[in-house]
Amino acid sequence: MRLRAALALVPLLGACGPGAEGGDAAPAAAPAGAPGARPTRDVLDATLAELGVSRRKGVISARELRANRGLMPGESADLPEEGDAPLDATSAPTLDPAGASGAAAEPLDPEMVEFRDGLVGMALSDPRYLKTALADVVATSEELSPSMAAGLRERARPADELKVLMQFARAAPSAPVAAALAELTLTHDDPTVRAFASWALVPAGETEGSGAVVTTLLRRLKYEKDTQALIWAARALASHGNLSGLAALSAIASGPASDDAAAANQQFYEVVRSTVGREDVAVEDANGVMADWASGSVDRPSPAPDALRASVWRLISDLSGEHFQLRGVDDARFILSRLGPWAAAELGAALEDEDDYVRLHVTQVLERMGQRGGGAAPSLRLALRDQSDAVAGAAAEALAAVAPEACLPALLARLEEAPPHEVRVAIIRAAGRSATVPAPLLLGCFREAGAPTDLRLAAAAGLLGTDLGTGDENEVLNWLAETMTRPFGDPAGAEALVGAWVAKVEGSGGDELRAAWSDFGPKQAIIHTADQARARRSGRAALLQAHLTVSR
Amino acid sequence: MRIVLGIIVLLLASWFFSALIGTPEETASAQTPAEWVSSEQCRECHSQIWDEWASSPHANSWLNEDVRVQSDQFANKDCIDCHAPRPIFETGLGERVLPRSARRAEGVDCLTCHLLPDGKMAGKIDNPRAACQPTTRRELQRVEMCSGCHDQHKTVQQWKATPFAEHNEGCMECHMPYRDGTPKSGRFHTMPGGHYIEMVRSAVTFMGERDGAGVPSVTIANVRGGHSYPTDERSRASDIWWRPLPEDADTLNEAGVAAGGGAWRHLHRIRDPYRHEKDIESTLLHFGESRTLTIEDPDAVGGVEVALVYKRSPYYRDPQTGIARKIDAVTNPFEDAELVHRVTVAPR
Numbered sequence: 054m055r056l057r058a059a060l061a062l063v064p065l066l067g068a069c070g071p072g073a074e075g076g077d078a079a080p081a082a083a084p085a086g087a088p089g090a091r092p093t094r095d096v097l098d099a100t101l102a103e104l105g106v107s108r109r110k111g112v113i114s115a116r117e118l119r120a121n122r123g124l125m126p127g128e129s130a131d132l133p134e135e136g137d138a139p140l141d142a143t144s145a146p147t148l149d150p151a152g153a154s155g156a157a158a159e160p161l162d163p164e165m166v167e168f169r170d171g172l173v174g175m176a177l178s179d180p181r182y183l184k185t186a187l188a189d190v191v192a193t194s195e196e197l198s199p200s201m202a203a204g205l206r207e208r209a210r211p212a213d214e215l216k217v218l219m220q221f222a223r224a225a226p227s228a229p230v231a232a233a234l235a236e237l238t239l240t241h242d243d244p245t246v247r248a249f250a251s252w253a254l255v256p257a258g259e260t261e262g263s264g265a266v267v268t269t270l271l272r273r274l275k276y277e278k279d280t281q282a283l284i285w286a287a288r289a290l291a292s293h294g295n296l297s298g299l300a301a302l303s304a305i306a307s308g309p310a311s312d313d314a315a316a317a318n319q320q321f322y323e324v325v326r327s328t329v330g331r332e333d334v335a336v337e338d339a340n341g342v343m344a345d346w347a348s349g350s351v352d353r354p355s356p357a358p359d360a361l362r363a364s365v366w367r368l369i370s371d372l373s374g375e376h377f378q379l380r381g382v383d384d385a386r387f388i389l390s391r392l393g394p395w396a397a398a399e400l401g402a403a404l405e406d407e408d409d410y411v412r413l414h415v416t417q418v419l420e421r422m423g424q425r426g427g428g429a430a431p432s433l434r435l436a437l438r439d440q441s442d443a444v445a446g447a448a449a450e451a452l453a454a455v456a457p458e459a460c461l462p463a464l465l466a467r468l469e470e471a472p473p474h475e476v477r478v479a480i481i482r483a484a485g486r487s488a489t490v491p492a493p494l495l496l497g498c499f500r501e502a503g504a505p506t507d508l509r510l511a512a513a514a515g516l517l518g519t520d521l522g523t524g525d526e527n528e529v530l531n532w533l534a535e536t537m538t539r540p541f542g543d544p545a546g547a548e549a550l551v552g553a554w555v556a557k558v559e560g561s562g563g564d565e566l567r568a569a570w571s572d573f574g575p576k577q578a579i580i581h582t583a584d585q586a587r588a589r590r591s592g593r594a595a596l597l598q599a600h601l602t603v604s605r
Numbered sequence: 606m607r608i609v610l611g612i613i614v615l616l617l618a619s620w621f622f623s624a625l626i627g628t629p630e631e632t633a634s635a636q637t638p639a640e641w642v643s644s645e646q647c648r649e650c651h652s653q654i655w656d657e658w659a660s661s662p663h664a665n666s667w668l669n670e671d672v673r674v675q676s677d678q679f680a681n682k683d684c685i686d687c688h689a690p691r692p693i694f695e696t697g698l699g700e701r702v703l704p705r706s707a708r709r710a711e712g713v714d715c716l717t718c719h720l721l722p723d724g725k726m727a728g729k730i731d732n733p734r735a736a737c738q739p740t741t742r743r744e745l746q747r748v749e750m751c752s753g754c755h756d757q758h759k760t761v762q763q764w765k766a767t768p769f770a771e772h773n774e775g776c777m778e779c780h781m782p783y784r785d786g787t788p789k790s791g792r793f794h795t796m797p798g799g800h801y802i803e804m805v806r807s808a809v810t811f812m813g814e815r816d817g818a819g820v821p822s823v824t825i826a827n828v829r830g831g832h833s834y835p836t837d838e839r840s841r842a843s844d845i846w847w848r849p850l851p852e853d854a855d856t857l858n859e860a861g862v863a864a865g866g867g868a869w870r871h872l873h874r875i876r877d878p879y880r881h882e883k884d885i886e887s888t889l890l891h892f893g894e895s896r897t898l899t900i901e902d903p904d905a906v907g908g909v910e911v912a913l914v915y916k917r918s919p920y921y922r923d924p925q926t927g928i929a930r931k932i933d934a935v936t937n938p939f940e941d942a943e944l945v946h947r948v949t950v951a952p953r
Contacts, residue, residue, distance in 0.1 A: 475707040541659065578926060578929075
């Protein structure tokens with residue numbers, strides 16, 4: 054494999070190495086876009102229209118800001134440059150399940166409202182009546198569903214009534230009730246209510262149309278600070294075919310012994326049993342399930358319902374340049390990157406959208422998905438030639454993440470086209486993550502005359518992962534040691550690379566090197582000042598150089 | 606022959622005059638680089654500006670230890686958008702910034718603000734003879750140059766509500782003043798802000814008094830902030846601490862407060878909470894606002910010493926372990942904060 058890759062490299066040696074820069078190469082301003090850059094179109098609005106939903110309004114609208122521009126000396130701040138669009142005062146992000154449907158709520162049947170409240174009162178009056186009430190709820194679930202959902206949305210309803218309603222909801226799951234429960238997990242101030250709501254959502258995983266709760270639960274996963282609420286959000290996610298919460302369950306279960314740790318461990322293994330389809334499971338099964346989720350081998354048992362697709366496309370619209378504030382973008386990146394493999398197709402489609410922001414952030418999402426995003430690899434290969442250098446560079450890194458084994462030919466082919474510096478750096482960084490990257494290619498970049506630090510550092514990262522000869526490795530490490538002591542360039546990046554190398558160094562002196570390296574580091578949670586950081590890097594650089602001198 | 610001589614003289618004269626007009630900066634690098642790949646390329650001709658920038662927080666936005674720890678060495682890539690943004694003229698003035706893949710270690714660099722999509726540089730004047738081919742772009746003075754990042758915390762929105770906006774006194778007036786007070790020598794590129802305690806001190810006044818009933822109080826006023834004090838969500842905070850006036854109140858220690866003395870007690874915090882801190886109220890001090898805080902405590906009957914401190918993180922770390930402490934466990938705020946102003950209130 055390595056030989057084949059090396060042979061494939063022959064025509065590429067000009068892409069990195071002597072002669073790759075300068076001469077009559079690039080003009081001062083390299084034209085944007087690559088050869089054959091594919092056209093873009095309004096994928097986002099077209100898909101939102103198909104799914105019957107609208108874009109979410111941002112808290113701060115970019116359009117509003119554009120309209121309120123000016124403010125240069127001599128200009129009036131009152132004169133908008135574009136059409137004035139009033140900022141919607143009620144434009145806080147709406148909840149995914151409810152907001153995505155766009156359907157007008159139908160009036161409730163007063164009899165069912167009375168019936169619902171009667172059952173709640175009955176169950177509260179004496180716990181022995183709960184079983185009877187639950188039986189009534191199950192028997193009338195279809196008719197009762199709208200009133201149940203409305204009841205869960207009544208903000209003034211006391212927590213004890215909500216908890217009874219949530220027990221009803223768990224017994225008789227339906228799509229509207231699931232949406233209302235998801236809202237509670239996201240918005241209720243009481244963590245026990247949030248935990249209860251997630252608990253009630255567990256059986257809803259089997260219910261048609263309830264899939265949209267996944268995006269809401271993922272949002273909760275980002276912000277939830279209460280351990281019980283987090284455990285049940287992770288469990289509810291798993292019941293809806295999303296295993297993103299397993300890592301959180303595992304972390305809580307591995308913590309100090311406590312009721313929370315025990316609960317997390319129990320739910321963790323419930324998910325493992327359900328996923329592997331048998332009761333007798335061991336740690337290896339758990340690790341296997343986690344690995345399968347990461348690699349994209351575990352997916353939804355059925356196609357994503359339109360409600361879930363709608364909430365996903367609303368999140369994609371949150372990435373748009375029309376949202377000024379990054380916080381919504383950060384949330385969308387977080388949620389989208391934790392979706393299952395099925396979402397790769399939707400994200401791949403969004404890579405054709407005309408909005409640079411959407412395309413760039415979607416590549417970032419895919420990079421974070423890793424191999425779960427493998428289904429978008431063909432779209433990412435095309436995006437290597439995106440008209441925006443930013444997108445093309447990010448696509449290179451995403452491609453290496455989603456298809457680490459198969460990314461190299463496409464990356465090398467793009468490199469052959471002498472892309473702009475930024476894209477080149479990103480490709481080298483991405484190629485360096487591939488186990489089959491040809492070392493001569495990276496060495497060519499590393500040794501290129503006048504190569505900027507970022508390019509050499511990208512090449513060095515890959516080189517330290519290949520089977521380099523001692524002489525070549527010493528050359529790279531000595532340069533990194535020198536870079537660590539420079540005031541400019543990327544001393545911190547060089548330190549991080551060497552740190553990763555030190556962690557793995559074998560042979561004589563490895564343990565001593567690691568101990569001495571660690572001695573220079575900050576103690577406990579201390580954060581070094583800039584001066585301390587410089588001293589740390591200088592000390593570590595000298596340590597590395599001494600190690601290289603003695604051991605080689 | 607005369608015609609030829611005349612042409613030679615004319616050519617020599619034009620060369621002579623162009624050499625006179627041209628600045629050393631222009632002649633230092635006659636050839637435009639093939640591609641702008643690093644702000645280090647700017648250093649050769651613009652060393653003074655480069656040196657100013659290199660010592661600024663903008664240059665340190667990628668290397669800052671605090672940021673690197675909080676972002677897990679930028680494994681949290683959400684931080685890259687503002688800490689290594691693409692050129693502003695590429696993404697658009699006032700638009701949300703986008704992250705770049707190259708030269709990230711240079712942080713918010715020369716190219717971020719000056720590189721134009723056509724490969725030329727935005728500058729004060731047109732000069733096609735210079736290596737970087739500066740093109741006059743008056744937008745360089747606009748607040749939108751800064752807003753892509755800084756309005757993420759609504760700083761520009763806060764500024765728009767002040768008289769500074771009415772008078773077109775934008776970010777540059779305070780954060781990029783002219784070196785000698787006139788446009789002739791250009792603007793400082795250190796861009797002082799919250800990392801410069803003198804600038805923080807100039808933003809607010811702090812006064813103490815004792816009312817008729819003998820209760821001491823302090824009043825803080827945002828008189829020159831130009832935006833809210835402090836202008837940031839989550840990270841920045843300003844706290845007011847007090848303690849009974851120590852006996853040795855005339856001798857100040859290196860923190861700028863009375864040497865000796867007892868433990869400090871927390872009185873008030875000025876901060877905008879992060880979006881998930883729903884149980885915390887925003888207490889930002891808006892421009893033009895003053896806030897009076899009384900110290901109703903039996904120990905405040907005698908003289909009191911009150912300190913206003915500024916923080917670039919919302920918590921106080923233990924100096925030995927670096928671990929964040931609850932605010933009521935802090936007795937010496939100066940271990941992890943800088944003094945802005947100090948007042949003493951005489952005994953009743």
